[in-house]
Amino acid sequence: MSQLEIILPSKKYKQRATTFLVSAIVVSVACIYMKFNPFGFFAEFHYVWDLLGDMLWPNYRVLSDNSSLVWSILLTVSMAYLGTLYGSFIGVILAFLAASNTMPYKIVRMIAGAFLSLMRVIPALVFILIFVIAVGPGPFAGMLTMVIATVGTFGKLFTEIIENAESAPGEAIFSVGASRVQVIRFSIIPQILPSLIANVLYGFDVNIRTVIALGIFGGGGIGFEFQMAKSVLHYKDMTAVITIMIVLIFLSEKLSNYLRKKILGEGKLR
Amino acid sequence: MGTKKYSFKRYRKLLLPLILLLAVTEGAAIVCGATFEKLLQGLSKGLSFLLYMFPPDWSAFAEMLQPAVESILIAFLGTVFGAILSIIFALFAASNLSNKYVRSIVRFLIGFERSIPEIVILLLLIAAFGLGAMAGIIALSIGCIGMIGKLLGDTIEEIDVIMMESMESVGANKLQIIAFGVMPQIMPSLISYVLFRFEINIRLSVILGAVGAGGIGYELEYAFGLLEYHRALTAILIIMIMVFGTERLSLMLRNKIKTEGVLK
Numbered sequence: 465m466s467q468l469e470i471i472l473p474s475k476k477y478k479q480r481a482t483t484f485l486v487s488a489i490v491v492s493v494a495c496i497y498m499k500f501n502p503f504g505f506f507a508e509f510h511y512v513w514d515l516l517g518d519m520l521w522p523n524y525r526v527l528s529d530n531s532s533l534v535w536s537i538l539l540t541v542s543m544a545y546l547g548t549l550y551g552s553f554i555g556v557i558l559a560f561l562a563a564s565n566t567m568p569y570k571i572v573r574m575i576a577g578a579f580l581s582l583m584r585v586i587p588a589l590v591f592i593l594i595f596v597i598a599v600g601p602g603p604f605a606g607m608l609t610m611v612i613a614t615v616g617t618f619g620k621l622f623t624e625i626i627e628n629a630e631s632a633p634g635e636a637i638f639s640v641g642a643s644r645v646q647v648i649r650f651s652i653i654p655q656i657l658p659s660l661i662a663n664v665l666y667g668f669d670v671n672i673r674t675v676i677a678l679g680i681f682g683g684g685g686i687g688f689e690f691q692m693a694k695s696v697l698h699y700k701d702m703t704a705v706i707t708i709m710i711v712l713i714f715l716s717e718k719l720s721n722y723l724r725k726k727i728l729g730e731g732k733l734r
Numbered sequence: 735m736g737t738k739k740y741s742f743k744r745y746r747k748l749l750l751p752l753i754l755l756l757a758v759t760e761g762a763a764i765v766c767g768a769t770f771e772k773l774l775q776g777l778s779k780g781l782s783f784l785l786y787m788f789p790p791d792w793s794a795f796a797e798m799l800q801p802a803v804e805s806i807l808i809a810f811l812g813t814v815f816g817a818i819l820s821i822i823f824a825l826f827a828a829s830n831l832s833n834k835y836v837r838s839i840v841r842f843l844i845g846f847e848r849s850i851p852e853i854v855i856l857l858l859l860i861a862a863f864g865l866g867a868m869a870g871i872i873a874l875s876i877g878c879i880g881m882i883g884k885l886l887g888d889t890i891e892e893i894d895v896i897m898m899e900s901m902e903s904v905g906a907n908k909l910q911i912i913a914f915g916v917m918p919q920i921m922p923s924l925i926s927y928v929l930f931r932f933e934i935n936i937r938l939s940v941i942l943g944a945v946g947a948g949g950i951g952y953e954l955e956y957a958f959g960l961l962e963y964h965r966a967l968t969a970i971l972i973i974m975i976m977v978f979g980t981e982r983l984s985l986m987l988r989n990k991i992k993t994e995g996v997l998k
Contacts, residue, residue, distance in 0.1 A: 491811070491814055494807050494810060494811055495811060497807060498804065498807050498808065498811065498867045498868075498871070499867070499868075500811060500867060500868050500871055501868075502815060505868075505872055508863060511862040511863055512862050514862070515858065515861055515862040538765055539765055539766065541762075542761075542762035542763075542765040542766050543766055545758070545759075545762045546759070546762050546763060546766055546768060549759060550773060582974075585974045585977040585978045585981070586970065586973070586974055586977075587937050587940050587941065587973060587977065588941075589940055589941045589944055589951065589954070590954070590970050590973065591780070593954070593955070593958045593966075594780050594783055594784060595776070595780050597783060597958075598776065598779040598780045598782075598783045599776045599779060599780070602767075603765070603766045603767065604766060604767055604768055604772070604776065605776075607766050607768055607773075608773070608776045608777060608780060611773070611777070612777075612780075673851050676851050676853075676854075677851050677852075677853040677941060680853060680857075680945060681944065687853075690854065690857075691857075694857060694861070699861075706850070706854060709849075709850070709851065709854065710846070710849040710850060713848075713849040713850075713851070714849050717849075
């Protein structure tokens, strides 16, 4: 007994030490390969101070001087909103085609499922580059990218939500003569609607962030204004744009939480 | 009700939200200059352009492997250092470990970081340090704090206070409580958050690469800039493999942790 107690921890510690050592070696090899010195950040911190000196304090006069900035805020929100709406619309349709309990034909299921998986692994950056060439730079390209990105992010998830719906109510009404469409309408949709709406609202929250990033690549909106201010080295204007972004993201998070609580909290969707 | 199955009454309460939704959609569509036909047209244009990019330029495949490895390493190092930073932030953000005032300051910082897109952090770092992988790694590390720091802070707060008090009563100091009481308990959730973040970071490292952190994102942007679309398609395929591979890997590891309950 006493021997066991002595042996066990030492074995465990040996194991732990090995794991720690191996990961430390892997990390340092990766650092050396990338020529990255984690302490370099602190050694060269004065550059950050220089930049902060240039950036402070934000110049909010840019809001009245540059009329396109106010417009771009509206553009960003609209792009995220339309992208979320149309994207989740297309995503839900594809998800119904890909779910095993709503689509009886295996071949359709496989095609829709493969399409959704494909959309999932392609980052939004690829789509913005493609759409900027296909329809020209601007908010329309940004919106199209958001549509596709939303389909990619949520299509697979929607499929899983539909497939996880309880089958018993559907079977019950099917056995008394409901058609397939009626089964979907009265059994599956009431079950999936709350989590669908929660995910769409969450999607809006995510999309606002993505849309800002895409603006830098020609998607228009506030990201584009940020890029403009930065490329002409107007750092004080840039800081103002960043603070607007932060407020925008913060508000969209609050709005999405509020709507989620409001819609789902009271069980209005019965 | 009786025989009438589809009564209007049933849907009446949805009428007002629906009208509101349509109005907002119409407004947003006017702002974006989009109509539904234009939307379908644009989508089909984009997809046909994607087909136009076929076939990929296989000869570029070999020279893109190194940038791909660089992207993966940027994401990896960003996640590792980000996790370390996040642990520190999470310890200060947990109500059962830290002072009330420190906690609210740290929570504010975490929330603040969460509101800044990673790409903005990167562009600022590039303005400070110049182009390169270093700015990318640091941007991703900082980007982790908002997510992992918050989730981990909440996880630590769920730990039973009695456990900590009993350790304290037998003479453990704060560091010992953290090392032997807190860390083993949060390890499984920490690992699953970190793996999840690694997936996000792989995607982000592609985007960050395109604005100057190097790696496969840069190759993609560069190929598009030169109008070499077949080469760009090669980069897209590599990115897809990267994303798919990391997703599978992280799913596998997470399942393994869940089922075997290692790291206890």
